[in-house]
Amino acid sequence: MTGAEGVAADVSGRATARSAPPGRRDGDRCPGVLRLHDAEDGALARVRVPGGALSAAQLEAVGAGAALGNGLIELTGRANLQLRGLPADAGGELAELLTGAGMLPSLGHERVRNILASPLAGRHPQALADTDPVVGELDRRLCADPALGALSGRFLFAVDDGSGLVLGQGADVALAATAPAGFALFVAGRRVPGPAGPAAVVEATRAFLAERAAQGTSAWRVRELEGGAPPVARRLGARLEPSATATRDPGAPRWVERPETLAPGPLRQRDGRVAVTALAPLGRLDREAIVPLAALAREHGALRLSPWRTLSVLDVPELRVEAVARSLEELGLATAFDSGWAGLSACAGLGACANARVDVRAAAVRRAGARAPEAPAEHWSACERRCGEPRGAPVTVTAVQEGLVVASPGHAGRVVRDADEAIAALGGQDSS
Numbered sequence: 064m065t066g067a068e069g070v071a072a073d074v075s076g077r078a079t080a081r082s083a084p085p086g087r088r089d090g091d092r093c094p095g096v097l098r099l100h101d102a103e104d105g106a107l108a109r110v111r112v113p114g115g116a117l118s119a120a121q122l123e124a125v126g127a128g129a130a131l132g133n134g135l136i137e138l139t140g141r142a143n144l145q146l147r148g149l150p151a152d153a154g155g156e157l158a159e160l161l162t163g164a165g166m167l168p169s170l171g172h173e174r175v176r177n178i179l180a181s182p183l184a185g186r187h188p189q190a191l192a193d194t195d196p197v198v199g200e201l202d203r204r205l206c207a208d209p210a211l212g213a214l215s216g217r218f219l220f221a222v223d224d225g226s227g228l229v230l231g232q233g234a235d236v237a238l239a240a241t242a243p244a245g246f247a248l249f250v251a252g253r254r255v256p257g258p259a260g261p262a263a264v265v266e267a268t269r270a271f272l273a274e275r276a277a278q279g280t281s282a283w284r285v286r287e288l289e290g291g292a293p294p295v296a297r298r299l300g301a302r303l304e305p306s307a308t309a310t311r312d313p314g315a316p317r318w319v320e321r322p323e324t325l326a327p328g329p330l331r332q333r334d335g336r337v338a339v340t341a342l343a344p345l346g347r348l349d350r351e352a353i354v355p356l357a358a359l360a361r362e363h364g365a366l367r368l369s370p371w372r373t374l375s376v377l378d379v380p381e382l383r384v385e386a387v388a389r390s391l392e393e394l395g396l397a398t399a400f401d402s403g404w405a406g407l408s409a410c411a412g413l414g415a416c417a418n419a420r421v422d423v424r425a426a427a428v429r430r431a432g433a434r435a436p437e438a439p440a441e442h443w444s445a446c447e448r449r450c451g452e453p454r455g456a457p458v459t460v461t462a463v464q465e466g467l468v469v470a471s472p473g474h475a476g477r478v479v480r481d482a483d484e485a486i487a488a489l490g491g492q493d494s495s
Contacts, residue, residue: 091215091216091217091283093109093174093215093216093217094107094108094109094145094174094216095108095109095111095173095174095216096108096109096110096154096157096158096161096167096173097154097155097158097170097173098154098174099149099151099153099154101151102147102411102415102416102417103414103415103416103417103419104133104147104148104414104415105132105133105147105148105149105150105151106132106148106149106150106151106153107145107146107147107149108128108145108146108149108153108154108157109139109143109144109145109174109216110125110128110143110144110145110146110161110166111143111166111173111174111176111177111178112142112143112144112166112368113176113177113178113180113198113201113202114178114179114180114184114194114195114198114199114202114222115142115179115180115182115367115368115369116180116184116195116198116365116366116367116368117360117365117366117367117368118164118360118365119357119358119360119361120164120165120357121164121165121166121365122353122356122357122360122366123164123353123354123357124160124161124163124164124166125144125146125161125353126350126353126354126357127160128146128157128160128161129146129350129353130350131146131149131150131153131156131157132146132147132148132149132150132153133147133148134148134349134350134351135147135148135347135348135349135350136347136348136349136350136352136353137346137347137348138343138346138347138348138368138372138373138374139346139372139451140370140371140372140408140451140453141177141179141219141232141370142179142180142182142368142369142370143177143368144368147415158170168202168203168206169206169212171209171212172205172206172211172212174216175205175211175212175214175215175216175218176202176205176206177216177217177218177219177220178198178201178202178205178220178221178222179219179220179221179222179229179232179234179370180194180195180197180198180221180222180223180224180229181194181222181223181224181225181226181228181229182228182229182325182340182367182368182369182373182375183224183226183228183325183330183332183338183367183375183377184224184367184377185224185333186332186333186334186336186338186377186378187224187225187226187228187330187332187333188226188330188331188332188333189225189226189227190224190225190226190240190333191224191225191240191241191242191243192224192225192240192242192243192244192245192246193224194222194223194224194240197222197238197246197260197261198222200260200261201220201222201238201261201264201265204261204262204264204265205220205265205268208265208269210269210272211265211268211269211272213272214268214272215283215284217283217284218235218268218271218283218284219232219233219234219235219284220234220235220236220237220264220268221234221236221237221238222237222238222246223237223238223239223240224240225239225240225241227239228324228325228369229370230249231454231455232370232454233252233454234249234251234252235250235251235268235271235284235285235286236248236249236250236264236267236268236271236285237249237252237264238259238260238261238263238264245258246258246259246260247259248263248264248267250267250271250285250292250295250296250303251284251285251286251291251292251295252292253292253293253296253303253304254303254304255267255296255299255301255303255304256301256302256304257301266299267295267299270295270296270298270299271285271288271295273298274288274294274295274298275288324369324371324406324440325340325369325371325373325375326340326400326405327340327341327342327373327397327398327399327400327402327404327405328340328388328398328399328400329379329384329388329398332377332378334378336377336378336379336380336381337379337380337381337384338375338376338377338378338379339375339376339379339384339387339388339391339398340369340373340374340375340376340398341373341374341375341376341388341391341392341394341396341397341398342371342372342373342396342397342398342402342404342405343372343373343374343396344395344396344397344404344428344431345372345404345407345408345409345424345427345428346372346408348394349395352394352395355390355393355394356374356394359376359387359390359391363376363377363378363379363387364377364378365377370453371406371453372408374391374396376391400436401436401437402431403430403431403432403433403434403438404431405438406438406439406440406441407427407430407431407434407438407440407441407442408427408440408441408442408443408451408452408453408456409423409424409426409427409442409443409444409445409451410423410442410443410444410445410446410449410450410451410452411424411445411450411451412424412425412443412445413445416445416446416450418445418446418448419445419446419462420445420446420462420463420464421445421462421467421481421482422445422482423443423444423445423460423462423482424443425482426443426460426482426485426486427443429482429486430443430486430489433486433489433490438458439456439457439458439471439472440453440456440457440458441456441457441458441459441460441489442456442458442459442460443459443460443461444459444460444461444462445462446461446462446463447461447462447463449461457471457472458470458471458472458489459476460485460489463478465478466478466479466480466481467479467480467481467482467484467485469485469488469489471489
């Protein structure tokens, strides 16, 4: 296989180096607050937000940090934040701002506090348990163990409230609610028998580090170990269950129809109040949005980020739903479930990344107006590295030397010349 056919197979077939463990020659360069990434538009900082919860004071600290750079704030696929266009020496001043808001409890762990949590934190109609106390305890235990500072910035934790929303995000170690006061432990998606909690997560993480050392590898993730999750479980004295699917209490139905994402718009919570979710187009906020967002956080409590680059206002009384949605829309956020932005993402692209070949963000703006309401998740990448591509995205557009590779369900991928042809090739892309 040669030429365009070979390129399409390499990119859309996923049988490439991206599926294998990334190179370790240069070490883990995942950015943080103290370790900035040198991008085309200046230095980039990644701010971990365990559980995705942001108070008013924390939002204001993030806004002050963004003012050190170009004012852009990005929501990431791990419910964290990125600040762009920073001076190369901004790390110290940024760390001081965030420490004052309680966002850097341990400088030695700032890049490893990757804790996803259900964005409605126990309020989803299918939820079983409140996740905030569990996330808080896990974060404290993580920061209290100096050995865990050796984790890669890519190692991922997750705490699911029973709705199943974050179970498909590829966490290395996760807790999933099985009852109002009970959680199950998962290692790389495989369930470890017995009840569990934050202490079990830390124990499993230590087991990963021990197995990594025993294998003499520099693996960043559990799946990169030889044998994957089973040797980690053996160090815990456990055997993994054959099924990776979580279950609730015995006799309860399996989570086979769990929601895969949190859609924009209002959703009635278990307690009768409403969660209003807004999508940030291409995951970006302007610094000017921080003041009104902080006001919403003061009125309704911490705002919540999700892996789908959404921001949710929780516990909204029904009479306030329209006003809250209108406030979010005035900030340029999308609150309609059928918005063309829903499920559409793109990497940083031209002007922000030296590897970019195409202005994928401009293309995505045009693409948003053409997508059908039920279109599957779609990601545009400006080079073969496919940064920011959601796990298992069914539709991808990837810039390569020969053009753009368009891959969608039922089509392995074909090479087109430019963004215009890619948009034409995708058409409406509805769920049928």
